[in-house]
Amino acid sequence: MREFLDMGGYAAYVWPSYVVTIGVIVVNVIWARRSLARARQLVRRRAAGEAS
Numbered sequence: 001m002r003e004f005l006d007m008g009g010y011a012a013y014v015w016p017s018y019v020v021t022i023g024v025i026v027v028n029v030i031w032a033r034r035s036l037a038r039a040r041q042l043v044r045r046r047a048a049g050e051a052s
Contacts, residue, residue, distance in 0.1 A: 007014045
């Protein structure tokens with residue numbers, strides 16, 4: 001198990017790249033959800049304005 005975690009001496013490059021990748025994916029998901037929520041809110045406001 002230790003050999004796997006050490007990645008043949010490249011662990012200092014491999015594990016941080018995994019962390020950065022996961023971080024970018026998480027930020028992308030959060031950003032997309034916020035953008036979708038804003039778009040839905042805008043559509044609701046526009047639809048409510050037309051109904052009046």
